[in-house]
Amino acid sequence: MKQYNFAPVSGPLLLVIGISILGVSDSLLLIVWESASVxxxxxxxxxxxxxGILLVSRVWGLSLxxxxxxxxxxxxxxMVSAILLYFTAMPLMPIAEAGAGLFTSPIFVLLFSAICLKEPIRPPQFLMVGVGMLGVVLILLPNLGQLTIFHLFPVGAGAMYAxxxxxxxxxxxxxxxxxxLMCFMVGIGIIGGIMTTMFSLFPVPPELVSEARFLFSPWTHVSKDYFLWVGIIAALSLxxxxxxxxxxxTTKTSQVAIYEYAYLASVGISSYLIWDVLPSLLGVVGILLIIVTGLLINLNRSSADIKQ
Incomplete structure (x- = not known):
């Protein structure tokens, strides 16, 4: 079967394009979040x-x-756990701040590699972990009085993603x-259906629903507009x-991973343009610290790969 070729588009450029589109797609989630559960x-x-995956597999001749x-x-x-935690937190805080929590994953990769795989952590890497955790604290600090377990979900998502x-x-x-990708979409679709069915059969207390309606709502009748917007979000996501x-x-992982942080810029800009929502000043500083930490960890990994 004929294979589609993206050349001469480079791997990093493709990643930036994809990540930027994903940021816009995730910002559109707030249009539908009050209509039905996550x-x-x-x-x-x-x-x-x-x-869409079935169509792409036919065009590219890729195995499913x-x-x-x-x-x-x-x-x-x-992966499903990471995305469900992340999407549940998105309506509760500026999306750029939630995204920064997800992008703590390089920190958790370091920690899990040391704990589970006995890989040594050098002193500079300890410093990176500390800076990244400081970024998380700064993001949460402005809302400390209203802090709930749901505000920690993005960090949990970062751990699951790692x-x-x-x-x-x-x-x-x-x-x-x-x-x-297909296994992930099947998995998150099935889990999403099971979650919503469970909350339909066994409703949670009203105070929990009011605190995180996007998580605990049962099956809900939705409008044609809902399907239209979910279809648009799905097309952009695909x-x-x-x-x-x-x-x-097409490109070595360590060479393109640093470009993933374009997501935080994309989701921050699109959230401002669409919803006029900006992170707090401390939130911005926290996001920058997490970005710097992730970049340093990935660049350090790239240097190690080159030496090997």
């Missing part, structure tokens, strides 16, 4: 995206069948990127994920 949103969005089912399921579990990334790099590098997948196919 589980119902992901269930419907997954159906749209899976249709995983080779290592067990590891793929484990990776999907952690585990998923480590599994992908160490054990699933030979899998088709589209197969990985385009972004295709660009990101191709970027990692």
């Amino acid at each position: 589980g119902q949103f992901h269930f419907i969005r997954s159906i749209f995206i899976l249709c 069948i995983p080779r290592q089912w067990t590891l793929m399921v484990v990776r999907t579990f952690f 585990i998923a990334s480590m599994l992908t790099f160490r054990h699933l590098s030979g899998e088709s990127p589209l197969a990985i 385009l972004a994920l295709v660009c990101i997948t191709r970027a990692y196919q």
Whole structure:
């Protein structure tokens, strides 16, 4: 089957394009978040995206069948957990701040590598971890009085994302990127459907619903406009994920990973233009500290790869 070629578009450029589109797509989530739960949103969005994945697989001739089912399921579990935690927190705080929590993942990669794989952490890396954690504290500080467990979800998402990334790099590098994406979309669609069904059959107390309606709402009748916007978000997400997948196919991971931080710029700008929402000054400083930490960790990893 004919293979589509993105050349001469470079891997880093593709990644920046994809990440920037994803930032806009995530900002549009606030249009629909009051209409239905995060589980119902992901269930419907997954159906749209899976249709697109099937189309892309036909055009590119890419396999959708995983080779290592067990590891793929484990990776999907952690990735789904990361995205559900992240999306649940998005309506509760400026999206750029939530995104910064997700991008603490390089810090957790360092920590998990030391704890689970016994890889040594050098003193400069300890400093990087400290700076990154300071960034998280600065983001949370302005809302300390109203702080709930849900405000910590983005950091939990960063930890889950780190585990998923480590599994992908160490054990699933030979899998088709589209197969990985398809498993994730199937997983998050199924979990979203199960979550919403559980909250429909076993409603939670009203005070919890009022605190995080986007998480605890049952199945809800939605309008045509809801399906339209979810379809638009799904189309943008699929385009972004295709660009990101191709970027990692054509360029070494360590060389393009630093460009992922374009997401924070994209989501910050689009949130301001669409919703007139900006992070606090301390939040901006915290975001910058997390970006610097992630960049240094990734650049340090790139240098180590070159030496090896």
